[in-house]
């Protein structure tokens with residue numbers, strides 16, 4: 001931290017009024033020309049209050065805002081930056097690739113290399129195709145699964161997020177309805193009726209959806225859900241799901257856009273012996289650049305155009321710069337033995353620090369860790385599905401978020417997100433964040449008293 005000495009953080013802890021924030025001006029200006037002032041809704045801080053911090057640069061585990069304030073960053077661009085911001089080797093790979101141009105719209109050897117690196121990392125993947133976002137990956141996987149199974153209905157799980165394509169922007173209707181309703185205006189209900197919504201970690205609810213529809217062709221799941229807060233699927237549930245899909249000829253799409261190469265090198269497969277029919281990756285696999293992947297069994301992937309009839313394409317798909325970043329990331333991951341164990345122990349250190357200081361102030365807290373991913377809910381019972389998650393105290397989360405930000409810690413700006421540890425974090429940095437948490441809890445408790 002050459003340019004942004006740690007004293008700055010300490011100073012903020014002592015006298016938080018001293019921090020200068022001009023981001024509010026930046027946000028007001030952005031709002032004039034960008035819808036809502038942001039290019040992805042969660043960034044607007046709507047669910048935690050206040051205004052978003054405008055970022056100047058990232059360095060290691062720190063984000064630096066336009067005013068030069070440094071924050072310990074537990075968001076890491078929502079997952080991708082496993083080695084933190086501005087990692088030397090990844091930047092170098094990008095710079096080398098830059099010399100040759102930005103985009104060709106023609107194949108390169110590097111794409112084949114990245115494909116091989118992914119296929120050898122994950123069981124059950126024979127072939128892949130690259131796209132530019134997780135949304136595209138899941139959307140394309142769904143189209144392919146529908147074509148392969150010859151059936152139109154799909155099942156998703158309440159609380160899982162798979163990007164913003166029409167078929168997947170569907171939530172559970174009221175009561176015990178299994179057929180989904182659009183979760184956004186603009187999604188036709190004629191389309192959303194083909195998406196049934198089951199309960200996470202509840203195999204009976206899946207069975208009910210299958211019976212109700214009679215023509216389910218695909219099931220898509222986040223095996224380690226990170227978009228309702230961190231809620232891992234139970235092993236027994238995942239294995240039952242696999243069995244059910246195989247018995248019924250349903251294509252199982254495992255969405256590892258967040259968890260792949262993040263929770264562990266081989267994502268959920270490190271925890272549960274499950275193979276997908278199709279799988280999606282994104283975030284880490286692009287090394288911080290716009291790159292995502294869908295892949296799976298050859299007989300399904302071979303249905304894609306040009307070999308098969310299922311259409312899917314992309315002008316910037318397999319972009320050389322993104323491919324170079326992804327390759328550099330996977331190479332680094334493969335050679336760093338013990339990395340995930342180290343990141344997991346830092347995650348455990350952080351959540352146990354949170355637990356003990358929350359407990360000291362009688363604040364109920366539930367925590368979860370999967371590798372370098374962690375989550376916490378202000379709730380008094382364990383969270384196993386979206387209904388449980390929604391019962392958490394979001395107002396408390398908002399207060400905590402504000403206090404942590406004031407003390408130089410950048411947490412996800414919603415209760416329903418996951419936290420990420422990155423390699424440049426050390427025990428000392430985690431302890432600084434725990435110290436900030438314990439001061440935040442003390443402050444919040446004193447407000448309540």
Ligand SMILES: *Cc1c(COP(=O)(O)O)cnc(C)c1O
Nearest residue numbers: 133134135161162163255257258
């Ligand atoms: C982030 C995410 C997506 C969407 O990826 P984008 O690149 O934001 O379109 C899909 N699925 C999961 C599980 C994700 O976490």
